[in-house]
Amino acid sequence: MTYRITTDLDDMDFSVIHGFIANSYWARGIPETTLRKALENSLCFAVLTAEGELVAFARMITDRATFAYLADVFVLESYRGLGLSKKMMSAILAHQDLQGLRRMMLATKDAHGLYKQFGFEAIAEPDRLMQYLRPNVYQAAD
Template sequence: MDEKVCGYFISTDKSKLNFNVIYNFIANTYWAKGIPKSVMQSAINNSMCFGVYNAHNEQVGFARVVTDKATFAYLADVFIVPHLQGNGLSKLLVKTIVEHPELQGLRRFLLATSDAHGLYAQYGFKPIDNPALLMQISPGNVYGENNSET
């Protein structure tokens, strides 16, 4: 699936992904600081991935969805490279994800964010109705740094 707008396009074709771009960004985030390359590669291999590319096929953004494509999805590792932030690419990315045909009719679509609530709210995400329903195992510091999940 490819979605094109303003000289940029989004693709779910994993063969287009530039692992170095993804890893170099994610390994320096607050949520996955220091993630080992092998863990990031496994996360990509086992997720539905969305790459954002410019007209020269250079990767400028990414997101992945952990899903069974029937009942549940979790949106993770969303980013647009810093020099292109603020020009609508993150909106295009999230819109493309929530409208993807394989992600329709889900019982629950989750994400965690500390700083982008406004972006996700535009596409139907809202605070958990009953947070007491959700539980987690969160060992913390799994990559050797102080981090929290997005």
Template sequence: MTQILEIEISTDKDKLQRDKIYQFLSEVSYWSKGLPWDVFDRSIENSLCFGLYLANGEQVAFARVITDKATFAYLGDVFVTPAHRGKGLSKQLMQAIDAHHELQGLHRVLLATADAHDLYKQFGFTPLGAPDRMMERHNKAAYQQH
């Protein structure tokens, strides 16, 4: 029997449980360990953020989109807390992001993932079509410089 969870997905930054998000990103995630609070706070303020909440108000998932809302977006910091994985919440979060009115008609949306390729494939993401055209500048020590 599949359990149906009552959830809310919101882009209201006032609802975000920032301490919980920060703890996950800076201590649990593989991509932003050691993230300084001030960098985290700026990232929230300058992004379109999605929080997923249970009926009791507990935030159990998060994602943020960095975008010009016209041509380009980068999807990042997507997570579901470990206790709530395997319940379809990541798919519901991605559906809400996909449907958001400010993210329609974009020319390109990028993301990076080490382990969620199957999830993102369901939403049209593919490996880079022309990786030889893409470049990056990756400062691995950025969080240690604060």
């Protein structure tokens, strides 16, 4: 099967993206309006079939000069094991707007092996990092 990667939001099926992310462990219940705003303010990547069906997605939250944070990465279950996450990661790291950044970060529960293949590593001094976390913010928004 042939796949292509796009950064054009108009080519991406928002209902598929929202359907997956709103049921994810990291953003359960995220409202459509919140996710749409997040996508519009990020550099998004999608893997599409030849027919234009969205089968994988990721977004970089970035200033496109010094920093980027990789978020909302997924491959639909029936398309896993085909190397699509690696293809997407290669496209992300090669994108012209992400060259010369000082730092890229991400958080993952279960895909450390994938990201290590692309040069990501555990935080050397995690005590330097802080967070303001509201894990149930989307449930409170109902």
